[in-house]
Amino acid sequence: MTNINALPPHKLARRLRGCLARLPGADQDALCVLFVLIFPELSGEQALKENPVEHHLFVTENVIRIAGAEQLNLRQEAAAGLLHDIAPVGKISKTQLKELKKTFDNETNPERKLQYERDLQLLDDLQYGFRTLHMRKGSAIANERLLEVNQALGRAAFDRHDVEQVCDLISIHDSPSILRAIPGDNRAAVCFREADRLWMVSEEGVLADLRREAAEVSEDAKLDRAKKNQIRYKEEKRDCYAGDPTCINDTFFRTQTGYEVYKGWCDFWGINP
Ligand SMILES: [Fe+2]
Ligand SMILES: [Fe+2]
Numbered sequence: 001m002t003n004i005n006a007l008p009p010h011k012l013a014r015r016l017r018g019c020l021a022r023l024p025g026a027d028q029d030a031l032c033v034l035f036v037l038i039f040p041e042l043s044g045e046q047a048l049k050e051n052p053v054e055h056h057l058f059v060t061e062n063v064i065r066i067a068g069a070e071q072l073n074l075r076q077e078a079a080a081g082l083l084h085d086i087a088p089v090g091k092i093s094k095t096q097l098k099e100l101k102k103t104f105d106n107e108t109n110p111e112r113k114l115q116y117e118r119d120l121q122l123l124d125d126l127q128y129g130f131r132t133l134h135m136r137k138g139s140a141i142a143n144e145r146l147l148e149v150n151q152a153l154g155r156a157a158f159d160r161h162d163v164e165q166v167c168d169l170i171s172i173h174d175s176p177s178i179l180r181a182i183p184g185d186n187r188a189a190v191c192f193r194e195a196d197r198l199w200m201v202s203e204e205g206v207l208a209d210l211r212r213e214a215a216e217v218s219e220d221a222k223l224d225r226a227k228k229n230q231i232r233y234k235e236e237k238r239d240c241y242a243g244d245p246t247c248i249n250d251t252f253f254r255t256q257t258g259y260e261v262y263k264g265w266c267d268f269w270g271i272n273p
Pocket of ligand 2: 084196
């Protein structure tokens, strides 16, 4: 007898079906099989500490919108949407780093200052290390899962080019977090990054942040968090795309659709894009 808890709840399964509506039926089936296969991983304890399962569906939904407008391969983008965060390896947050930097800056005792400097270096290296591991390991696991889907279906639902492209996307999806820009001519990755980041200013993403921090959930707290997350957008633009003329209205968005969806969320919160 199948363990019902190992399967995605019907609401999530339906949400996935809904967002795949514009893909050919055979691709929809393959992506649903993929989702069923990876659901236990996406809903594991460590995975849920980083993202609720809705995150992967949100990214899939949005990347289909954004990449669809750019006539890109939606089977690949959707597979990457489901698989990109499959390796939850833990992360050092920018806030943790900023706080330690503040402590270091304010320290006057030379001995303690030296210790803080070493701690800062270590934390910085760990942040980089965890992010690169998250992408590399995620890419390798994705490779495995796509082959498993092919084997289960008895056909190359994801052919070698698909597998290559999905793994490539995952291997750089978080690069801007370690200050590496995503090149503008890699449209598949540009669209993917925008879809992944939109989560932060969406209502679901903001609620997930507040819940993870066990913070109070009120309208004020939500708005406050949305504004804070918007600052991270500005940092991504400043750190990776300063002076890039393809960025729309001084944001890191380089696709019209991504920018429109972002503007929609700004309207929702009543904040300026
Ligand atoms: Fe990620
Ligand atoms: Fe993500």
